[in-house]
Amino acid sequence: MTNTSTALVTGANKGIGKQIARLLAEEGFRVYASARDPQRGAEAVAGIPGDVRFVQLDVTDPASVAAAAKEVGELDVLVNNAGILVGGANPAEAAVDDFRRTYETNVFGVLAVTNAFLPALRRSACPRIVNISSGTGSMTQSAAEAFAATGGSGAAYRSSKTALNAITLFYAQALPGFRVNALAPGLRRTDLNERAQQADGDPAEAAAGAVRLALLGDDGPTGGFFSWDGRTVPW
Ligand code: NDP
Numbered sequence: 545m546t547n548t549s550t551a552l553v554t555g556a557n558k559g560i561g562k563q564i565a566r567l568l569a570e571e572g573f574r575v576y577a578s579a580r581d582p583q584r585g586a587e588a589v590a591g592i593p594g595d596v597r598f599v600q601l602d603v604t605d606p607a608s609v610a611a612a613a614k615e616v617g618e619l620d621v622l623v624n625n626a627g628i629l630v631g632g633a634n635p636a637e638a639a640v641d642d643f644r645r646t647y648e649t650n651v652f653g654v655l656a657v658t659n660a661f662l663p664a665l666r667r668s669a670c671p672r673i674v675n676i677s678s679g680t681g682s683m684t685q686s687a688a689e690a691f692a693a694t695g696g697s698g699a700a701y702r703s704s705k706t707a708l709n710a711i712t713l714f715y716a717q718a719l720p721g722f723r724v725n726a727l728a729p730g731l732r733r734t735d736l737n738e739r740a741q742q743a744d745g746d747p748a749e750a751a752a753g754a755v756r757l758a759l760l761g762d763d764g765p766t767g768g769f770f771s772w773d774g775r776t777v778p779w
Contacts, residue, residue: 549670550619551758552576552612554603554657555626557588559734560676563751564623568758569594576616580608580626603653609660619664621758624654625676628701629737635699643700650704654711671722674757675712677769679728681705684778697739709769709779716767723766725757728777 551568555561556577565577569592577592578601579585586598601612603626628649631642654675665671680702709726716724729750733743753772769777 548574549621550574550576550616551621551623552578552599552616552619552661553623553625554578554601554653555580557581557585559736560729560732560747560750560754561623561625562588562592563748564625564754565589565596566592566594567748567751567755568621568623569596571755571759573621576612576619578612580605601657603657604648606656609656613660613664616661617664618667619661620668620670621672621674622658622661622665623674623676623754623758624657625754626653627676627736629698629740631698631700633697633699635703638699642698643703646698646700646704647707650701651707651711654708658715665722670762671719672758672760673712673715673719673722673724674754675708675724675726676754677708677712677726677728678702678705679730679771679777681707681709682728682769682778697737712769713767713779723757723760723762723764725760725766726769727754727757728769728771729753730772 551573553561553565556565557579565575569575574595576599577589577596578599580602582600589598599612602608631638680697712726731743732745732747732750734740750772771777
């Protein structure tokens with residue numbers, strides 16, 4: 545990548561997304577650090593050193609997505625990081641609305657943002673898409689293992705990340721020349737939910753894993769699911 549490469553990060557005002565924006569700026573990218581709240585978001589990204597520009601982007605709002613794509617113009621790296629975790633762990637007791645809200649952001653938001661920025665990414669010499677997923681979206685664990693490993697993360701959340709993983713694979717198949725991968729960041733201390741708020745994991749460590757996928761060479765993998773430290777995660 546040249547030092548004029550550009551990257552856009554969704555949900556860059558805090559947590560893992562803010563750290564991804566910071567590290568990409570350190571790598572010499574022009575970073576469009578986006579957030580849904582125009583005032584709080586702009587204030588939050590103002591402190592990130594480097595060529596960092598704030599863009600208002602609510603991934604669930606089609607007008608906001610279209611305006612952001614128009615404002616950004618050129619793009620080499622898209623990091624779909626914005627995500628929410630709502631609702632309980634047991635799907636048998638879940639409110640359908642929790643699933644709807646979760647999918648609006650974690651699945652439909654990624655589709656809307658990715659498709660809006662595809663024309664710009666197609667003009668890039670080295671287009672990269674990094675989807676911030678979760679190990680809790682993996683289908684390989686038994687229900688008991690998954691519950692223990694995730695501390696009972698929401699059923700809506702976990703299944704939304706499973707869908708995101710599938711979408712990652714399908715984009716990789718549909719976009720020759722791109723590198724499209726999903727990242728399992730590991731449990732990190734962020735505002736995502738109560739458990740994350742009490743976690744020890746440093747969000748910057750997970751962000752480094754995302755940046756590694758953003759910097760993949762043309763011989764790098766595509767359509768993969770990787771942990772923050774580069775191991776392959778089973779779908
Ligand atoms: P945070 O809650 O700290 O950050 C989530 C970010 O997403 C915030 O910037 C939030 O903005 C933004 N966001 C939510 N909804 C929207 C929307 N509609 N449009 C634009 N931005 C939105 O959590 P994390 O940093 O932990 O989460 C980042 C990603 O990492 C998520 O995809 C999450 O699923 C994933 N992840 C996190 C793990 C962890 O342990 N922390 C583990 C596994 C995966 P606002 O401030 O306005 O709410």
